[in-house]
Amino acid sequence: MARAFYWLLPHPLLTLLLVVVWTLLQNEFSAGMIVFGVILGIIIPWGTSVWWPDTPKGFRLGKMTTYSIMVLWDIVVANVQVAWIVLSVPNSKLKPAWIVVPLELRQPEAITVLAGTITLTPGTVSADLSEHGNSLLVHVLHTDDPDAVRDDIISRYQNRLKEIFK
Numbered sequence: 001m002a003r004a005f006y007w008l009l010p011h012p013l014l015t016l017l018l019v020v021v022w023t024l025l026q027n028e029f030s031a032g033m034i035v036f037g038v039i040l041g042i043i044i045p046w047g048t049s050v051w052w053p054d055t056p057k058g059f060r061l062g063k064m065t066t067y068s069i070m071v072l073w074d075i076v077v078a079n080v081q082v083a084w085i086v087l088s089v090p091n092s093k094l095k096p097a098w099i100v101v102p103l104e105l106r107q108p109e110a111i112t113v114l115a116g117t118i119t120l121t122p123g124t125v126s127a128d129l130s131e132h133g134n135s136l137l138v139h140v141l142h143t144d145d146p147d148a149v150r151d152d153i154i155s156r157y158q159n160r161l162k163e164i165f166k
Contacts, residue, residue, distance in 0.1 A: 014041075018037065022041070058166045060163065063160070074156075078121045082141065095144060096141055097149070098140075099138045100137055101135060101138055101150050101158070103134055103136055105161060110161045113161055115129070124138055124149075138153065
C-alpha cells in the first residue's frame with residue numbers, strides 16, 4: 001500500500017505545497033480550483049519524479065520553521081542596514097569583499113537552502129559553488145571584517161542547516 005502511495009505521490013509535501021500555491025494564485029477559493037490544484041499537485045511531482053532520484057532524508061520541519069522565521073527577521077534587519085549604507089556611505093568608502101565560506105553541508109538541498117538564504121539577505125550574494133561542493137563564494141556589499149561575516153554565515157545559517165538536514 002505504501003508503495004502505491006509513493007508511486008502516485010512521490011513527493012507528498014510538494015503536492016500539498018502546489019495545491020496551496022495554486023489556490024492562492026487563483027484569488028478564488030472554490031471547489032473547482034482546489035480540485036484542479038490537486039490534479040496539478042499530483043501530475044507535476046509524478047511527471048518530474050524521474051529527475052528527483054534522491055529525496056532528502058531526515059528533514060526536520062519544526063527546525064526549518066524556526067530557521068525560516070530567523071531568516072525573515074535577518075532579511076528585515078539587512079534591508080535597514082543596506083538602506084543605511086546606501087544613504088550614508090559614499091561609494092569611494094564602500095568596502096566590498098569576496099568571501100569563501102567552507103561548507104560542512106553535503107546534501108545538495110541543504111547547500112541550495114544556504115545559498116538561497118545568503119542571496120535573499122540584502123547586501124550578500126552567493127556567487128559560486130566550488131567544483132567539489134566544499135566551499136561557497138559569497139560577495140558582500142560592505143564589511144570591515146570579512147572573516148566575521150564568514151563566521152556569522154557558518155554559525156547562524158550553516159550550523160542550523162546541519163541540524164535540519166540530518
